[in-house]
Amino acid sequence: MRSYLPLFIRVAVAALLISYGVEKFQDPVNFLKSIHEYDILPVQPSWMLNLGPNVIPILELAAGLCILFGFLRRGAAVFMGGFLVLFTGAILWRTLGVMDETGQAFSEIAFDCGCGGGEVVIWEKMVLNAALIVGTFYCMFERGVVSMQVAKDSAGDSANHGD
Secondary structure, three states: OOOHHHHHHHHHHHHHHHHHHHHHHHOHHHHHHHHOOOOOOOOOHHHHHHHHHHHHHHHHHHHHHHHHOOOOOOOOOOOOHHOOOOOOOHHHHHHHHHHEEEEOOOOOOOOEEEOOOEEEEEEHHHHHHHHHHHHHHHHHOOOOOHHHHHHHHHHHHHHOOOO
8 A cells, every 4th residue: 555645745845934935925024124134144245145136046946846846856855955944043043042032932823934924933933844854854865656666667677588
């Protein structure tokens, strides 16, 4: 019996990445403001700060499509998994700064992290990002249906050529 869990994980990861990319494309100015709040990228030269809102959505869309359709799936999963680890670290860093400034508890912190969709409760975002990181790495190591079928066909062909 075939399990549909690998397909479900791939579709879920791809759908989230594609939706994040689309949301950032729809409001690049807000995304730029969100990136600026992290104080990670230099303000001068301005092209460095403007590069993020132009490139990150394209990378998310491309990686989501690659994971969904299986073309360069592992490379896209490694790339986005690494990006997500970086982004999650940046969100955590900003959260710790907000906690220090306001005295709020971690569970009370909410802000627009730049991921799309506006203000989010940060502990919920961290849980979602952790699941997405696990999902991207699963997509990297998972043997897709296509690759399993090719392996079966190759094994059958080599057995037939031995006669």
